[in-house]
Amino acid sequence: MKVTKTALKDCFIIEPTVFFDERGCFFESYHHTKFTKTTGQEICWIQDNQSVSSKGVLRGLHYQRGKYQQAKLVRVIQGEVLDVIVDIRPDSKTYGQYIKEILNDRNQKQIFIPKGFAHGFLVLSNTAIFSYKCDNYYNKEAEGGIIYNDYELNIEWNLEGIENLIISEKDLCLPSFKHHLPICEF
Numbered sequence: 001m002k003v004t005k006t007a008l009k010d011c012f013i014i015e016p017t018v019f020f021d022e023r024g025c026f027f028e029s030y031h032h033t034k035f036t037k038t039t040g041q042e043i044c045w046i047q048d049n050q051s052v053s054s055k056g057v058l059r060g061l062h063y064q065r066g067k068y069q070q071a072k073l074v075r076v077i078q079g080e081v082l083d084v085i086v087d088i089r090p091d092s093k094t095y096g097q098y099i100k101e102i103l104n105d106r107n108q109k110q111i112f113i114p115k116g117f118a119h120g121f122l123v124l125s126n127t128a129i130f131s132y133k134c135d136n137y138y139n140k141e142a143e144g145g146i147i148y149n150d151y152e153l154n155i156e157w158n159l160e161g162i163e164n165l166i167i168s169e170k171d172l173c174l175p176s177f178k179h180h181l182p183i184c185e186f
């Protein structure tokens, strides 16, 4: 299991050790002790989510606010996505900065996203099965979001290969970064 720090404090890229043989492959998609020791994060995961999306779907940028903030451990079971996380921790030195990472069923990469981040992804493969752990339950009233193409964040979504961008009505109406609901307030 390889854990790589990122430019955003407490965000990690996790690469499990994959064992290949004539049948295919095997890897531990999650191991609590190894995760805790290598990241230093004491997390009690209480909800698993899964979404299935077609090529060109862009989900996000989403977060939950106040006491309902969520840390997430995200991965792709099938297909490929461009995953984006934005630091919206008010006191962070990297406030308003983002990182992006290609997650797919070949690199088996995962991202640990601590509380205080907006998260979204763009599906690059024909279909993507996206699976992730959360350390807090879903709370619709505590949801916040930022429009994916906010001019200040200026996220490079690699849209070149996408003919048809598919975004929910809800996500198309998300506020700008400048007007987003503070993560700490609910």
Ligand SMILES: Cc1cn([C@H]2C[C@H](O)[C@@H](COP(=O)(O)OP(=O)(O)O[C@H]3O[C@H](C)C(=O)[C@H](O)[C@H]3O)O2)c(=O)[nH]c1=O
Residues within 6 Å of the ligand: 049, 051, 059, 060, 062, 063, 119, 120, 121, 137, 138, 168
């Ligand atoms: C997130 C969530 C949603 N729902 C229900 C609410 C809606 O009826 C339906 C679809 O929800 P939504 O359109 O918010 O799904 P996504 O756009 O995939 O939202 C997720 O997308 C980005 C990438 C994230 O990181 C968040 O985890 C999450 O906001 O599932 C639930 O019942 N439980 C849940 O935990």
